[in-house]
Amino acid sequence: MAGLSRRTILTAAAASPVVLRHARGETPIKIGMPVALTGPAGEIGTQMRHGAEFWAKETNAAGGILGRPIELIIQDTTGDPATCVRKAQDVVERDGCRLLFGMTLSSEALAVVPKLGEWNAIFMSSDNGDGRLTGSSFVPNFFRANISGPMETRVISLWLRQGKLGKFFALGMDYAWGHNSIGVFQDEVKRAGKTFVGDVYSPIGTKDFSTYITKIRQSGADGCFLVLQGDDNAAFLSQARDYRLQDKVQLITSIVDLNSIHAVGDAAIGLAGSTRYVATIDNPKNQAFVAAWQKQYNALPDVFEGEQYQACKMLQAGIEEAKSIDADKLRPALESAKIDSIKGPVAMRACDHQAVQGGYIVKVVKKDGAKFPVPEIVTTFPGDQVTPACRQMTFDS
Numbered sequence: 001m002a003g004l005s006r007r008t009i010l011t012a013a014a015a016s017p018v019v020l021r022h023a024r025g026e027t028p029i030k031i032g033m034p035v036a037l038t039g040p041a042g043e044i045g046t047q048m049r050h051g052a053e054f055w056a057k058e059t060n061a062a063g064g065i066l067g068r069p070i071e072l073i074i075q076d077t078t079g080d081p082a083t084c085v086r087k088a089q090d091v092v093e094r095d096g097c098r099l100l101f102g103m104t105l106s107s108e109a110l111a112v113v114p115k116l117g118e119w120n121a122i123f124m125s126s127d128n129g130d131g132r133l134t135g136s137s138f139v140p141n142f143f144r145a146n147i148s149g150p151m152e153t154r155v156i157s158l159w160l161r162q163g164k165l166g167k168f169f170a171l172g173m174d175y176a177w178g179h180n181s182i183g184v185f186q187d188e189v190k191r192a193g194k195t196f197v198g199d200v201y202s203p204i205g206t207k208d209f210s211t212y213i214t215k216i217r218q219s220g221a222d223g224c225f226l227v228l229q230g231d232d233n234a235a236f237l238s239q240a241r242d243y244r245l246q247d248k249v250q251l252i253t254s255i256v257d258l259n260s261i262h263a264v265g266d267a268a269i270g271l272a273g274s275t276r277y278v279a280t281i282d283n284p285k286n287q288a289f290v291a292a293w294q295k296q297y298n299a300l301p302d303v304f305e306g307e308q309y310q311a312c313k314m315l316q317a318g319i320e321e322a323k324s325i326d327a328d329k330l331r332p333a334l335e336s337a338k339i340d341s342i343k344g345p346v347a348m349r350a351c352d353h354q355a356v357q358g359g360y361i362v363k364v365v366k367k368d369g370a371k372f373p374v375p376e377i378v379t380t381f382p383g384d385q386v387t388p389a390c391r392q393m394t395f396d397s
Contacts, residue, residue, distance in 0.1 A: 032091030035102035051308025126311030131393030155359035157188030277306030
């Protein structure tokens with residue numbers, strides 16, 4: 001079951017006879033995945049698990065990597081940093097994993113990365129937004145394939161410069177990602193010559209947002225930047241609809257995702273913001289990915305499923321270039337890794353191990369005949385505009 005600590009083994013034994021001829025007898029490439037499958041971040045962690053499992057199955061069916069099958073070892077962290085460190089240490093020392101995915105919350109990743117050198121392990125992030133991971137808390141064995149919090153906030157700020165909204169409030173989850181993203185947003189609003197009127201932070205797992213909604217209404221803002229995810233995001237959007245908040249304030253979110261839209265239905269209509277991945281990205285790689293995903297899951301891939309798949313492909317590119325999973329050989333290969341991704345060209349940056357990639361703005365709309373509202377891409381920004389300078393969380397212009 002999803003809520004239990006578990007091992008997911010995806011080896012050549014489940015693949016085709018052709019793969020068996022290539023992979024039989026080869027030692028699996030073990031990848032540890034301590035990830036939040038329960039708790040407030042469980043929805044995100046489950047998406048990450050799905051993305052990794054989909055990639056492992058696809059890769060094993062094609063013969064594995066270096067002729068070796070992929071084995072994922074998945075552990076539930078519940079989103080707790082101390083538990084995450086313990087589960088990560090378990091998969092490294094007990095299961096022999098020197099490659100890591102997962103660590104859903106940035107607070108989990110920040111707790112684990114100081115141990116990577118001691119473990120001689122590489123961690124490829126697919127989700128962690130805190131800019132410090134490629135900044136002040138950078139360690140050589142950490143790589144981020146996903147868009148960071150400062151990057152998604154930058155995308156929003158560039159878009160807002162083109163619009164008429166002038167006064168902004170912000171509501172974020174009260175942990176590293178929320179504070180980091182809102183700090184960058186505040187700087188970007190001021191740089192754009194607009195007014196930042198205030199912010200407030202809600203504990204993870206908040207159910208009642210009525211007092212926060214009152215503060216937003218009383219702030220006089222015409223736009224509110226949200227850094228919420230999972231159940232927290234769904235609860236806020238539902239209550240914002242009940243209070244008719246969107247009649248007065250444009251809601252702008254750091255990540256627009258399908259799960260939140262499906263959870264609240266029409267309450268999401270009009271919501272605008274950045275997204276790290278959306279299934280409607282128009283390129284051949286993504287079209288093939290979406291078609292294969294729908295065949296397996298009978299659903300469109302969501303944000304963290306797409307981001308996890310991209311992270312897996314980035315790790316795979318590094319292993320194939322290095323012809324090894326040893327950290328000392330893999331690290332320099334990953335530092336120059338480039339892939340033609342489901343999001344287009346993505347290139348890892350050697351100076352801070354941040355992957356440079358484009359950013360998307362979407363708006364949630366209702367289409368005739370559709371069961372749920374859908375996020376439509378409004379505009380895109382190239383990677384060189386949305387990625388901060390090396391090991392920085394802020395932007396110069």
